[in-house]
Amino acid sequence: METIFDLARAERRASAQVPARESIEDLPESALRAEPPGLPEVSELQAVRHYTRLSGNNFSIDTQFYPLGSCTMKYNPRGAHRAASAPGFLDRHPLAPESVSQGFLACLHELQQILQRVTGMGSVSLTPMAGAQGEFAGVAMIRSYHAARGDTGRNQVLVPSTAHGTNPATASMCGCVVREVAVGSDGDVDIEALKAAVGPETAGLMTTNPSTCGLFERRIEEVAAIVHEAGGLLYYDGANLNAVLGKVKPADMGFDVLHLNLHKTFATPHGGGGPGAGPVGAGEVLAPYLPGPMVEKTVDGYRWMEPPETMGRLSAFMGNAGILLRALAYALMLGPEGMRRVGEFATLNANYLATRLQHAGFDIAYPDRRACHEFIVTLARQKRECGVTAMDFAKRLLDYGVHAPTTYFPLLVPECFLIEPTETESKETIDAFVEAMTSVLAEAASNPELVRSAPHTLPSKRLDDVEAARRLDLRWRPAHASHRSDPSTSG
Amino acid sequence: METIFDLARAERRASAQVPARESIEDLPESALRAEPPGLPEVSELQAVRHYTRLSGNNFSIDTQFYPLGSCTMKYNPRGAHRAASAPGFLDRHPLAPESVSQGFLACLHELQQILQRVTGMGSVSLTPMAGAQGEFAGVAMIRSYHAARGDTGRNQVLVPSTAHGTNPATASMCGCVVREVAVGSDGDVDIEALKAAVGPETAGLMTTNPSTCGLFERRIEEVAAIVHEAGGLLYYDGANLNAVLGKVKPADMGFDVLHLNLHKTFATPHGGGGPGAGPVGAGEVLAPYLPGPMVEKTVDGYRWMEPPETMGRLSAFMGNAGILLRALAYALMLGPEGMRRVGEFATLNANYLATRLQHAGFDIAYPDRRACHEFIVTLARQKRECGVTAMDFAKRLLDYGVHAPTTYFPLLVPECFLIEPTETESKETIDAFVEAMTSVLAEAASNPELVRSAPHTLPSKRLDDVEAARRLDLRWRPAHASHRSDPSTSG
């Protein structure tokens, strides 16, 4: 746990990176800092070695199976990364004139069209920088629509109780009031509850389909009709589109606006937290309100364009352009055929894994339903019987060299794992995961303390979250400087 | 220990890499293979994950201190790698006309000049692809020289008994007979033995300076005079030039021809075995025999050139061009000043480390001599007293997260470690190495079995070399296919 600051020594430097100092005599003294910032002073080798080593303390798709539900941790093609890394793209200034940006604009336009085709939406704007920003755009568009019609009382956004946290948070950020709608025991939205919830205050409903329970909302058309009849609009959270990519178009289900998570469905790498991209698509009703800039094709070439009633820009420039390019490369490599197979094989893997886990003695939350690219296991019984929580179970899985599934989400199901294998994993990998789960299950019974104190094989043992929040330590200070402790001598 | 073949399944493929099959009907059946080759059939993710994981089973400069004597494991600047990776270089066909190769030729010419300056040699040819091939060129040039003078009886190459294995092996490959010259107890060549060895059969002497004992051959001028007087020529094995880079020029010591290891002194990465580059430099006498192609500057630009009596080419094209470009970038970043500091700080680090190890109770092979960027520790006493060999010691060091020094070389010193910290390592890293060495020393006394059975913390325990050579298993076969064993569950 040596930090880069522990490696630093005064006046050490990576000289090849340090240009000569130039005069700044013309600058007013009052604008300058008195003391240099306390950045680390290290050699280039130290920096390279330190961060290379740190990287080794991560699990990642490139090194581990990563069945994190709702996150679609599929293979991130290296070719897409390279395509986006061409110097002409990387060195392109965001404000370069259109005349010297035709290649870039052509790529964005092509991606807009692909996303239109795959969602059934008539217009797509690429600028939102993540799913949550796409949601923000969508809800803001819905509000603008109602406002434009003078329908000013619509301030409520409905979300199913299984919704991802960004849905209610987004609605709040848009100044709306959130109203949760119950989900029935079969995992579908409770139609009666929905009917009771809609009304003249309903701005719209936000939902995913398949839902965060990994279930396809079977009565989605009825849901849409209820909301529409009440005067509301429907927002599709596309984070789960991978399950039905190429098989079902959100527009056909009755949605008016949606976002896609390109860093999920379109395989752009998640980068340890981001970046992503959350393009928004809209049907006829909402298209005029889309955020800008978008790209249009004219006889004179491609140009930037703002929709007529645009909600305006959400980023300084063109969103996460580099992620858009990666997604385009991925889409081109898949083609429409490959796109359809994504949903098919993601679903096959999920159902196979669910069945095998069920056979292995796990409780599937919705055993009578098809798994849609992900599914829920509940460990409530294990907790009751062995005192082993889902979190304990998750930590122990890490010792088996697989990343844990999503835990405690959706909130609806107690002690749950949301498990999403994705289509890019092989049967063998899934089988190995079943073996690991089965072993931990056995351990939970025979040696629960082993599971409760897991992980045992990682750089850190179980970390104390509570302490972290109670005694906030958010930055290194010289007092932390650690003298190198004796090297490991385990034998 | 899963191999890529264990991951393979019939008809699996990384489709994005597989173009459509085209007709080959025009080819004669007899030329075609009946069965496809047994290459692995894996998905792209499987390949990426497999080889990413394998990489994690290596020690490397980027992850560990690597004080491998004679190998100069210094930081390999990432900038040099990038400089050589420009598309104009990477995509350049080796037989592209000179008219479209001026940038590349300019680089080679600049490197030739830098190496001339740093060695004092009047001419440098860049083509040899490693140190050993540079040696080959040098000895062949010496032979050509004698042959051209009708001096046909000179068939003996002298090497000090401390010589690196490539020196005698090269002499043999050149059809010469090798004669070893003893080294005195002070580490310098035994002048009397040398005098006794030279004669009318002497083609030349090959030696490094500093020697493989890490000692500067103090009477090098006398050595040169003796060989020259006997009619022989002197070959400088530049593998150790790092010690005196910018401080001493081999030409000034009396050498007629030399090679440099760019993958050592000029910091190009070693790649887990290579590639390297071993440019040869020669003074006036031998310059006409240098291997081609070389680059010359004319009024019309740069062009390929062959020396008048060239020994000809040693590679199909221009040697390891990409390595030459990396070395040039490194040389440019150092500049003459930085070049001199290399030798200074490599020597400072070596002497500091040697002194500290001596204080810690280790036996330095030549305690009265200055260490020249590397030095020898002998563990003969430890072997005698604790039954712990240098190899045991080396393996145990791995558990401390440092690569072991070179063991059992030079052959002269029993149970030896040849230790070369290089100039790019910090005092703290060296101090940590001293701590590790000191700990193992204590363990050798208190718990020799722990040391003898090391390593304990790596992917493999001690591997059986004898078995490997006795029951040769040089390629995977289906019979090897391993069913995944139970994942690790250590607790």
Add this chain to the structure above:
Amino acid sequence: MPFIPHTKADVASMLAVVGAADIDELFDEIPANLRARDSGDGDAAGLTEMETLRRMAERARADETGPCFLGAGAYDHHIPSAVWDIAGRGEFMTAYTPYQAEASQGTLQLVYEFQTMMSELTGMDVCNASVYDGGSGLAESILMAVRAGERRRTGGRAGSRPRAGGSRRVVLAGAVNPLYAAAARNIVGQQGIEISQLPHGENGLADPGLLKDLAEPPAAVVVQQPNFFGLLEDVDAVTDQARECGALTIGCVNPLTLGLLKAPADWGEGGADIACGDGQPLGIPMASGGPSFGFICTRQSLVRQLPGRIVGRTRDLDGKPGFTLTLQAREQHIRRAKATSNICTNQGLLVTAATIYLSLLGPEGLRNVASACHARTRALVAALDLPRRFDSPYFHECVLRLDRPAQPVVEALAARGILGGLALGPYFSDLADCLLVCATEKRTARDIRQFSDSLDDAVRKAA
């Protein structure tokens, strides 16, 4: 089937386990009328990687230009090769948000180091692990300031989110990047928060006096340093004046310039309260503006209002130090409708790059790069020999005045392969004859000569 490893045999045995006849059967819960309506258009196979790269590389190549003198929020700096060689490692690039701390110590420790470096640069106590970009960073800073104001009025009941209480208005003092301002307006406007612009003076600078004249105290005053015109604001005066009216100060800064310029925490008597900006200058390619990252640094007292991930140091079961996401109770996945922000996915990989960049540069490197940028810009201004529009001291960027509309000149320069700066007309109608130019440490004397020659040429042509 790109990226799908299944063999026919795999599919058969998996279907057998599931008990389905074919894959299609797995979709039987989906109403038939919704399914696969368009399999018609959808049967084309994909391109190979080779074909994809060819198509995209050709387009990329078409957009390559000569030297770039455009800044305005995105800067063409040198990026040490090590930065992306390391940041691009699969272990950083293909990991998710570090929810499982023990399996994510690499990312977590790195973010902790990043938080420290950004805190050092801004002088602030804490920094978050990124927001999307400079524009959303400004928006989130404004939301923070408004929430903080509300909390102050309501006695600090966190999470109560009263609509009354603090001011729901924020002022921009002088020339703040208009693209950031637009994004911020679109974002905070949804909550009825108003952003008003205090005009810059004839010298191009914010006028602290205008703050005195405000009828009602705003929640915050935003000042950018150097400002959008590259001018050095009197941040001390602005900060002091903001405090006087009871407003927080939000400093919008280019982090690279903080190698030289006064840290926001040291502005005026009490320092700015929030420092935000875009991290692109720290080792991130311009890449058409994204991905880059926004950052927000603030005082310890405001940490619970800070949006986004925050990493804390803690201990493991053995008492060994380690890192974990902390203060998650602010975030959407816990707090849902009451979260400080809806941000979830952030710009982690760019934070990784910036952290490596800052490690390689160190204090001296950053200072020298900043000084080199300024020196090159000075040389550029001298070479172009055009009048400056504002005469206050500038840093690294500068507004020059042409004797004609700037936009056609920019176009003419582009045709000559030069990105010759930003025509300010679209952003400031009274500056239609002005060009915002910038040179980084990468620009050589030859580049500058090329610009100045092309400018002569372009102006002649446009005349």
Add this chain to the structure above:
Amino acid sequence: MPFIPHTKADVASMLAVVGAADIDELFDEIPANLRARDSGDGDAAGLTEMETLRRMAERARADETGPCFLGAGAYDHHIPSAVWDIAGRGEFMTAYTPYQAEASQGTLQLVYEFQTMMSELTGMDVCNASVYDGGSGLAESILMAVRAGERRRTGGRAGSRPRAGGSRRVVLAGAVNPLYAAAARNIVGQQGIEISQLPHGENGLADPGLLKDLAEPPAAVVVQQPNFFGLLEDVDAVTDQARECGALTIGCVNPLTLGLLKAPADWGEGGADIACGDGQPLGIPMASGGPSFGFICTRQSLVRQLPGRIVGRTRDLDGKPGFTLTLQAREQHIRRAKATSNICTNQGLLVTAATIYLSLLGPEGLRNVASACHARTRALVAALDLPRRFDSPYFHECVLRLDRPAQPVVEALAARGILGGLALGPYFSDLADCLLVCATEKRTARDIRQFSDSLDDAVRKAA
């Protein structure tokens, strides 16, 4: 001080430990007259990485050309992005030769997999972990064959290295790459081994009949498939005939073509004895010819004559499989003057790339790439509409005849941005009007059209 981490304080405390007054004192064993004679020229500081990249990138850019139709031993193939993303990882790139097996299982296992793949491609029992390139590969193969011949005559006393016994002559049957042949000659010539060339026939192919007529049986017959002209040799007949005269057969092959073509081990009745070649087509950039790698595959019975590193599978103390360098007793570091070769550093990183390449391509990928190369070359030949010089079946490369010397045409094409093939005059005086052309899977119909249009143009111009 680029890449040197020492602070002044470090230096002082280190010197104190050593007991030296300054660093210079550490060089006091070096005769003063040898030291630092030229510190005069040597005080210039280095360039920064930025400046270095600028200088070299400008030069690189100057050498960029349009489509490449040159082959002749180096081929412009598509390289999957994953290949160098993984091979370029520090753990592969900055490791040394895997002497410490336990700390090098990554490289060792990879090489073992490589040996397996190359054995599969060639049909041979074993492969080494590389020699320098195709030229040195041919040279070392010849040395192997000569040693094997000597051993046979002397009853197999390994290491006795008799000068008498086996033949010290090797013949090249037909068109073997003349650059390989030259390198091989220069290398094996030092040991007095003679390489003689048997001419190709009017059809461009080796004439097995000529082998019959040899006075003395050579140690080996070398045949290249496809040969230097791109023609498919009757390797079965050559191999059989070589065996008949008691010579070993050395097959020089392009490994990529073995996705389709018969494996050397299957040539004729008994198969070739040694297969060698250059691995460049397997995921390695042309990079001016290097670094690439040479490979040598052979029969188990010749393994002790094989030069270079070899990795074997073994077990560790726990009985678990693992990998280690083996048969080191052949090598210079153990056997010194009696080693099979002086090779030490090899081309490991390129082997890493090739192994990843072959894993990504698999049997079908390799076959399809080979078939695509051939199809493109056929399309090229059709488009150029020049007569073929030889009418036997060709594969992937082809010799075309112009109505004038080819060299000026090549120059004229280069001026138009086309690498239009190799003018054969410098290598075969009777083929001065011939052009060896090649198209890989990367060449598009548009590239081919561009070549053919430029050729019309260039020929007109050169006329």
